[in-house]
Amino acid sequence: xxxxxxxxxxxxxxxxxxxxxxxxxxxxxxxxxxxxxxxxxxxxxxxxxxxxxxxxxxxxxxxxxxxxxxxxxxxxxxxxxxxxxxxxxxxxxxxxxxxxxxxxxxxxxxxxxxxxxxxxxxxxxxxxxxxxxxxxxxxxxxxxxxx
Numbered sequence: 403x404x405x406x407x408x409x410x411x412x413x414x415x416x417x418x419x420x421x422x423x424x425x426x427x428x429x430x431x432x433x434x435x436x437x438x439x440x441x442x443x444x445x446x447x448x449x450x451x452x453x454x455x456x457x458x459x460x461x462x463x464x465x466x467x468x469x470x471x472x473x474x475x476x477x478x479x480x481x482x483x484x485x486x487x488x489x490x491x492x493x494x495x496x497x498x499x500x501x502x503x504x505x506x507x508x509x510x511x512x513x514x515x516x517x518x519x520x521x522x523x524x525x526x527x528x529x530x531x532x533x534x535x536x537x538x539x540x541x542x543x544x545x546x547x548x549x
Contacts, residue, residue: 406433406538410507411482412440412498412531415472418513418544423480425542426511438505439480440488441473442497466491495530507537514541 411426413419423439430437446462470489477487488505490497502510514528528541 406435406508408436408438408505408507410438410440410498410502410505410510412442412510412512413476414513415441415469415476419476421544422511422513422542425540427480429509429511429540436486437480437482438486438488438507439473439477439482440490440498440501441469442490442492442494443469444494445491494527498531499535502535502537509538509540510535511540511542513544515545
């Protein structure tokens with residue numbers, strides 16, 4: 403197995419991401435490598451469709467400020483300095499892959515809900531990150547175990 407030098411931890415800032423972060427921190431410590439963390443906000447126009455009549459810029463700005471604060475607090479709790487914290491806005495999968503390339507990450511750590519059936523093996527975000535990633539992707543199971 404190759405030695406990792408940089409890990410990108412992708413988080414959604416829910417309670418479940420703490421389990422994923424534990425795995426990423428452990429891997430970073432074992433490999434003595436740099437840990438980066440990313441949180442991606444999807445633009446409200448994507449999340450709610452482009453035909454929403456309200457001007458979403460003010461709301462999006464408020465959401466972005468709150469996410470930046472939450473990311474900073476979360477990253478601080480796992481020892482990631484501000485220069486390795488990434489807040490992006492766009493399609494989650496493509497932004498994670500973009501920042502992984504910019505940070506020259508060797509591995510992306512992302513949470514995945516194990517669902518039933520081969521087509522649902524990975525969650526949609528984990529699957530989207532895996533397809534097109536230029537580095538290894540570690541999908542950490544979150545949520546209740548599959549039956």
